[in-house]
Amino acid sequence: MKIGIDAGGTLIKVVTETNNKRTFKKWLTTQIDQVAEWLNHIDKADISITGGKAQYLDSIIKHNVKRSIEFEATYTGIQILLKEHDIHLDTYIFSNVGTGTSIHYATAQNQERAGGTGAGGGMIQGLGYLLTQISDYEELVQTAINGDRDKIDLKVKHIYKGDKTPISGDLTAANFGHVLQNIHDDFPNADRLAALMGIVGETVTTVSIHAAKQFKTENVVYIGSSFVNNDLLRNIVVDYTILRGLNPYFIENGEFSGALGSIYC
Numbered sequence: 717m718k719i720g721i722d723a724g725g726t727l728i729k730v731v732t733e734t735n736n737k738r739t740f741k742k743w744l745t746t747q748i749d750q751v752a753e754w755l756n757h758i759d760k761a762d763i764s765i766t767g768g769k770a771q772y773l774d775s776i777i778k779h780n781v782k783r784s785i786e787f788e789a790t791y792t793g794i795q796i797l798l799k800e801h802d803i804h805l806d807t808y809i810f811s812n813v814g815t816g817t818s819i820h821y822a823t824a825q826n827q828e829r830a831g832g833t834g835a836g837g838g839m840i841q842g843l844g845y846l847l848t849q850i851s852d853y854e855e856l857v858q859t860a861i862n863g864d865r866d867k868i869d870l871k872v873k874h875i876y877k878g879d880k881t882p883i884s885g886d887l888t889a890a891n892f893g894h895v896l897q898n899i900h901d902d903f904p905n906a907d908r909l910a911a912l913m914g915i916v917g918e919t920v921t922t923v924s925i926h927a928a929k930q931f932k933t934e935n936v937v938y939i940g941s942s943f944v945n946n947d948l949l950r951n952i953v954v955d956y957t958i959l960r961g962l963n964p965y966f967i968e969n970g971e972f973s974g975a976l977g978s979i980y981c
């Protein structure tokens with residue numbers, strides 16, 4: 717049995733492969749000791765580990781493990797998944813929207829880091845809690861679905877008020893910039909969280925687009941558990957990427973790229 721593990725800041729992703737059968741499993745990083753206990757009950761396995769918590773996990777398990785570099789493992793995993801899904805891209809940007817967001821340029825041969833932003837899944841959870849006192853991830857993303865950003869986010873057309881706009885009036889001019897103009901209204905949790913998905917999605921996309929322009933590619937592959945059960949974030953990213961003339965890609969189980977790739981690099 718082969719086990720690939722990506723122990724990240726928030727979630728531990730585990731891929732197992734036996735006789736060409738692949739399984740995927742996630743644990744919270746706060747459960748890292750349970751993951752170690754599970755591994756320590758396994759007699760024999762080829763284990764590879766990557767991610768920020770790899771060192772710690774390695775130190776509490778009995779097995780000799782292979783350690784791989786997170787960015788290389790992620791790239792290797794994406795290449796495998798793209799091929800399996802018949803997606804052929806000569807060059808692309810991949811944006812790993814995890815706790816934080818890391819952005820890379822990839823070719824058929826290798827990857828190089830192109831940048832990043834602190835807007836990502838950790839911001840959704842942390843700022844989401846500050847705005848609504850909701851700490852449960854599922855509740856957070858479900859609540860956001862029915863939100864309306866109109867009273868919170870300032871659009872270009874709000875500023876130009878009927879005058880001809882130099883860019884699309886529907887673009888966000890200022891995330892959260894409409895609040896004080898609607899100060900006497902209520903701001904339900906759903907609206908606050910929808911606006912939060914807006915700022916995270918638009919920031920991640922903006923940084924990814926700049927990287928794509930810098931490296932002259934038209935493709936952006938988005939991965940990371942931040943998109944799991946979060947169609948609102950996904951749609952914001954897809955729409956904005958297309959609006960800016962680039963091709964967005966999401967791959968099934970993309971958040972397991974690092975765990976899968978660690979087995980093969």
Ligand code: ATP
Binds near residue numbers: 816817841971
């Ligand atoms: P990093 O790569 O930055 O070290 P990570 O690998 O742990 O972090 P991911 O697993 O890709 O990051 O994504 C973590 C994010 O996924 C969380 O911040 C949250 O927004 C989202 N998420 C999805 N499912 C869950 C869940 N069940 N519990 C908590 N967060 C979740």
Ligand code: MG
Binds near residue numbers: 722814
């Ligand atoms: Mg990660």
